[in-house]
Amino acid sequence: GNSVTQMEGPVTLSEEAFLTINCTYTATGYPSLFWYVQYPGEGLQLLLKATKADDKGSNKGFEATYRKETTSFHLEKGSVQVSDSAVYFCALEDGGATNKLIFGTGTLLAVQP
Amino acid sequence: EAGVVQSPRYKIIEKKQPVAFWCNPISGHNTLYWYRQNLGQGPELLIRYENEEAVDDSQLPKDRFSAERLKGVDSTLKIQPAELGDSAVYLCASSFRTSQSRSYNEQFFGPGTRLTVL
Numbered sequence: 001g002n003s004v005t006q007m008e009g010p011v012t013l014s015e016e017a018f019l020t021i022n023c024t025y026t027a028t029g030y031p032s033l034f035w036y037v038q039y040p041g042e043g044l045q046l047l048l049k050a051t052k053a054d055d056k057g058s059n060k061g062f063e064a065t066y067r068k069e070t071t072s073f074h075l076e077k078g079s080v081q082v083s084d085s086a087v088y089f090c091a092l093e094d095g096g097a098t099n100k101l102i103f104g105t106g107t108l109l110a111v112q113p
Numbered sequence: 114e115a116g117v118v119q120s121p122r123y124k125i126i127e128k129k130q131p132v133a134f135w136c137n138p139i140s141g142h143n144t145l146y147w148y149r150q151n152l153g154q155g156p157e158l159l160i161r162y163e164n165e166e167a168v169d170d171s172q173l174p175k176d177r178f179s180a181e182r183l184k185g186v187d188s189t190l191k192i193q194p195a196e197l198g199d200s201a202v203y204l205c206a207s208s209f210r211t212s213q214s215r216s217y218n219e220q221f222f223g224p225g226t227r228l229t230v231l
Contacts, residue, residue, distance in 0.1 A: 004155075043117065043204070043222035044156070089155050099144065099210055099218055100169065103155025 002027040002094050006104030009087075013080055013111050021075040021107045023064075023090035032093040033057075033066055033073040034101070039086045047075075047088070080111045115139070117223035119205050125229045131193035134226045138186065138207030145182055146220060147190050148204040156204050162188065163210065192228075200230045 007022040025033065035047040035057070048057030053068035062077045073090060090104040118137040126132050138145050144163050148156035159178070161169040164185040173180065177196070182188040192199055206220040 041224065043224045044206075045222070046219050091155070099208060099220070100158055100161065101156075101220065103157070105153060105155050 002031065002092060002102055004090050004092055004102055004104035006090050006107050008105075008107070010108040010110055013109070015082055015111055015113050016079045017111075019075070019077040019080045019084075019109070021088055021090075021109070023073045023075065023104060025071050025073065025090075025092050027071075027092055027094075030068065033064070034091045034093070035062070035064055035073070035075050036089040036091060036103070037086045038089065038106070044089065080109070082111045082113055085109055085111045117205055117207055117221055119203075119223040119226055121226055122224065123227050123229075125231065126195055127231050128197055129194040131191065132195050132228060133189055133191045134203050134205075134228075136188045136190070136205030136223060138188070138205070139221055142207035142209050142221070143185065144208045144210045144218070145188050146204075146206040146208075147180060147188070148206065150202040150204055150225070152201070159190070195228075195230045197230050200228055202227050 003026045005024050032051045034049045036044045037047045038044045048059040050057040050066035053066050056065045064073050064075045087106045087108050089106045091101045094100045094102045120135050146161050147159045149159055150156045160173045160180050162182045178192055180190045202225040204225045206222045208218040208220045210218040
C-alpha cells in the first residue's frame with residue numbers, strides 16, 4: 001500500500017540556519033502531497049501542499065517541491081526562527097480524491113536562539 | 114470562527130473501563146474524521162463520516178471501538194473495554210467536501226484527546 005517515510009528527528013538548529021526535512025513516498029499513481037505542522041498543545045495545521053509533479057508548495061517561508069522522479073517532497077526553509085519549533089508531518093492523499101491522508105512518523109524540529 | 118473542539122483533553126482510565134471522546138467540527142463541515150496517533154507516530158485514520166454516514170471505517174477495531182455522528186454534526190468515539198495498547202492521542206478533524214470533489218479538501222484538526230490506560 002501507499003506509505004510515507006520521513007527523516008527521523010529530532011532536528012536541532014540555531015536560529016537563521018537552513019532547514020531540510022526529508023520525505024519520500026511510495027504510491028501508485030500521483031497522489032497529492034502535504035506538509036502538516038503541529039505546534040505544542042495545538043492540532044495539526046496544513047502548512048503547504050502540491051497536487052502534481054513539479055509543483056512547488058510554499059507558505060510562511062517553507063517550500064517543498066513534488067519530485068516524481070525521486071518520489072520525494074522535502075521540506076526546506078532558508079532561515080528558521082525559534083517560533084518554527086514544532087513537529088512536521090509529511091502526508092499523501094491515498095487513493096486519489098478520497099481525502100484520506102497517510103502520514104509519516106513526524107519530525108521534531110527544535111530551534112535554539 | 115471556532116476550530117474543531119474536542120473533549121476531554123486528557124483522560125486516564127484503568128484497563129477494561131469504558132471511555133468516550135467527543136468532537137464538535139467546524140460549523141458547516143460535512144465530513145468528520147477520527148484519527149489515532151500513537152507515541153512517535155503519525156495519525157492513522159480510524160473512521161470517516163460524510164454527514165451521518167460512516168463511509169470508511171475499515172481501520173476501526175470494531176470489537177471494542179464504536180463511533181456515531183448523530184444529525185451529522187457532533188461525533189462520539191467510544192472504546193469498551195479499553196486495553197493498555199489503546200493509550201494514544203485521538204484526533205478529530207473536519208472538512209467540507211461534496212460528492213463531486215476531485216481535489217483535496219483541507220482537513221482541520223482539533224487538539225486531540227490524550228488517553229492513558231493503566
